[in-house]
Amino acid sequence: MADFKKLDGLDAKGKRVIVRVDFNVPMADGRVTDATRIERGAQTLKELAGKGAKVIVISHFGRPKGRVESSMSLRPIAETLSQVLAGTKVAFADDCVGPAAEAVVGALKDGEIALLENLRFHAGEEKNDPAFAKALASLGDIYVNDAFSCSHRAHASVVGITADLPAYAGRLLQTELEALEKALGGAARPAAALVGGAKVSTKLDVLGNLLDRVDKIIIGGGMANTFLLAEGLSIGKSLAEKDLTAKANEIAAQAKSRSVELVLPSDGVVATKFEANAPSKTVSVSEVGADDMILDVGQVSIDAIEKTLLACKTLLWNGPLGAFEIPPFDKATVAVAQTAARLTEEGKLTTVAGGGDTVAALAHAGVLHKFSYVSTAGGAFLEWLEGKELPGITALRQD
Known part of the structure; x- marks a missing residue:
């Protein structure tokens, strides 16, 4: 600033x-x-x-x-x-x-x-x-x-x-600019980013920018399915972008070359119907049935994500881990959000969140006011994560 x-x-x-x-x-x-x-x-x-x-x-x-x-x-x-x-x-x-x-x-x-x-x-x-x-x-x-x-x-x-x-x-x-700078440019390390949501295609620039700014990237939501598919796993009828599997592999390779840990789900909550309280079960990502849809990450994955957070000092959160709007597929998002909030209150983690469904997901988890900073900026927040120069911010810069 x-x-x-x-x-x-x-x-x-x-x-x-x-x-x-x-x-x-x-x-x-x-x-x-x-x-x-x-x-x-x-x-x-x-x-x-x-x-x-x-x-x-x-x-x-x-x-x-x-x-x-x-x-x-x-x-x-x-x-x-x-x-x-x-x-x-x-x-x-x-x-x-x-x-x-x-x-x-x-x-x-x-x-x-x-x-x-x-x-x-x-x-x-x-x-x-x-x-x-x-x-x-x-x-x-x-x-x-x-x-x-x-x-x-x-x-x-x-x-x-x-x-x-x-x-x-x-x-x-x-306040917004200082919070984002704290989470991206000058983050206390180790730093993690949790990136969720439905599609990889909407987050490609975000992931590319984060590779140079954080130590760990946790991927959830429907976009995680594309990464699992890229690894050769069967994901049944789960939402995925099959034409972006090569790009997912490229991102994974870039992460590895830069020593950035990519945290993908190891188990998932699956159902054959996408509706509230549909019969569901938790399976390993290697055991997803042909008619199954992965609608949330499972307990083993939740434990792994929480372990990751315990090892970090900064968390940047953008997007839910599952279909949080529909129970019981909100469990992972709620559990991880509450853990992040607790670590924030204990002074162990700086948490900055924003964009899209993130605000609604954190409100659903009851932690909206417990994170270090939650942005309501939507598109501007996402473009900032992508590393783009924002015209309104450029116009304020002193010569």
Whole structure:
């Protein structure tokens, strides 16, 4: 984080500070059903308001494709944000640029907060249109990016706006970057990565990047089946990508050449039907029947993974070990997640997780708040794991 401007030395008093957040939160019947992202983003807003800034909050919501869609208005979010900020009044503007936005911003006093309407009501947002970016920038004196989850997109409110305003990293974005650096770039060794999910094809770049950054890679979920198939094992009717067995063997060979231990399942929980509480049994991976589907890893594999964690100081988790949404195929994911959480609480393991189903899997295991850091960034988290440069982060770098 040394090459980013942080909020620590920012004199914000009397300044109009535009804060890009990600308030694209779950909604039902016009009400916010999960305010986690709003709660996380509140820290930066409170700090800036406390410093006497006129805080201008901007966000997208849904995919209106450059048109005004009343069902995707941020107005209900203004009410929730006010509640999260302990009743602090949040002004709302019916547009994010133009007269409506200018009037609301112009009426702000030091320490007050306004939320502007959905950025994606304007086609210029997703096109990173310079004119739209300039119109946004004209509303403020300083720009703060606090939306890591949007930073893999070269949009006007993430990239274009930085051409006209001094840019800073917000507290949430700063925390996210520091956590990822701790798990990847500067991880305490030995370091392990647990990579699960359905398909190898979606994680090829992740695995390739991790080979140079960790000491052990634990592979689970449907993608493990492709590796087992590549070893010549019969996997019955299990989900696998047969056309990627050569790539799986290549990854295994690269791991071996770099002294990275690849931890694959040695047993699996199989069933002939993919449904809740389907009759199942645990078998060795060498004894999978022709009609069987591997839907979770077995106890021997769970024990091996937990033994691996005991020998490590850092764990990066991306993806479940099995079909955790359907019992009893959640057992491995829950057991390993709880072990990782316990080691974290004991100060023996730094745990960073995120991406896709990972947040839901850890919540299901009851450990979402027991890991060192859990990212809700989704696509941005995955691209970071792949080693890609994120446009929104590049735009913040100091020259």
